[in-house]
Amino acid sequence: MTVSSSDSYPDLAPAPLSTKGADPLATGLPAVWWPCVWGGAFLVYSLFWMAQSWRTAQPLIGLMRINYLAQDLWCLMLVLGSSYAVYQFCRYRSERLGLVVCLLIAAAAMAWHRL
Numbered sequence: 489m490t491v492s493s494s495d496s497y498p499d500l501a502p503a504p505l506s507t508k509g510a511d512p513l514a515t516g517l518p519a520v521w522w523p524c525v526w527g528g529a530f531l532v533y534s535l536f537w538m539a540q541s542w543r544t545a546q547p548l549i550g551l552m553r554i555n556y557l558a559q560d561l562w563c564l565m566l567v568l569g570s571s572y573a574v575y576q577f578c579r580y581r582s583e584r585l586g587l588v589v590c591l592l593i594a595a596a597a598m599a600w601h602r603l
Contacts, residue, residue, distance in 0.1 A: 530568055533594060537564045540602060560601075567597040 541560035545553045571593040578586030 534564055537601060
């Protein structure tokens with residue numbers, strides 16, 4: 489039995505990483521999982537939004553509470569839709585810029601919603 493030297497395995501050496509073509513937002517997760525990440529982020533954001541709405545509507549009674557919660561749900565859908573549309577518009581120009589603008593819109597809407 490012979491033991492081979494490390495020179496006979498040239499394909500085991502790690503390939504050098506190119507920092508020029510690497511997208512920092514796409515590293516870590518497969519591309520198929522990113523819609524799930526967006527869906528999870530939308531779900532968490534929606535839960536915070538509706539929890540705030542429910543707490544604000546607590547003193548209201550009857551149809552006034554339902555009307556208030558329905559209006560807040562409509563505003564939530566508008567905020568999510570507009571921030572996603574802005575992200576999709578900016579994505580082809582700059583992925584990072586689209587993400588930052590989307591997060592800024594969501595944060596500003598949440599701050600305005602709490603007023």
